[in-house]
Amino acid sequence: NSPDEKPTLLLGDLNEWRLGNRSALNTLHATFGPQPPAVPTFPSNLPLLALDRIMANRHGMIATVEAHDTPLSRVASDHLPLTAFVRL
Template identity: 85%
Template sequence: DRTARVIREISPDVIALQEADNRFGDRAGLLDLARLELETGLVPVPVSGNGKGHGWRGNVLLFKRGTVRDVHQLKLPGLEPRGALVAEIDLDEKRSLRVIAAHLGLLRRSRSEQARVVLDIMSSADERPTLLLGDLNEWRLGNRSALNTLHTTFGPTPPAVPTFPSGLPVLALDRIMGNRHGLVSGVEAHDTPLSRVASDHLPLTAFVHL
């Protein structure tokens, strides 16, 4: 209920959620997707072979407008069961958008390897507009960051916006990044009384210019 209410506060066109499924057991989904669609107009990007789960390794990607043309479910390397969901969305007859929803690992070495896997799906810097968003679990900046390998495609790491812990955010664990200059702007934490108790992370929001 809290998650649904925060999503209504944000009123997004596209949103990525992490840990939307139980981590153990049958990995059943934790959301009421039918209710979310009714109240927000958002529909989930479909995933396959996930049983009772709503997403791929906990990643759920929802969008308001357009048609999903292709979906890839990436297994990311590391000790933990991490993954990324990649969706190609045709917004209309002329415009398309690739969205990568990812949840990277807690270990720095794993994050470095996982970032390289994400880059493998990007064949060149002039590809279609692409967003990378999610809990990337990296608070280090500059040369110490495990996300440095992403610079070749996504440019310099965007300004750090603290999102964790939600009650008193000091670490910038979440990111919204674009592969083109000016694609993403206005990145900020959605800090409201409800968002502080709905999750241990504050939601991160941004404007996308196509």
């Protein structure tokens, strides 16, 4: 990434559960580079799959990514929400 690029975040339900070379997220590697480990968020009552992501186009911009796992979040949606600490 060039120093002139603006910091960019991509976040949401990307519905990609495959890892490694089979992952469709590999197409984003040129822009977003290596990302923090994926966090299981689906299904919310027993999170096994990491379908939701928070990505940044600058290395080190995302310090942590965690699932917000509370009794209310488990019934509010079929996915747990993600939280992240972002360094601007």
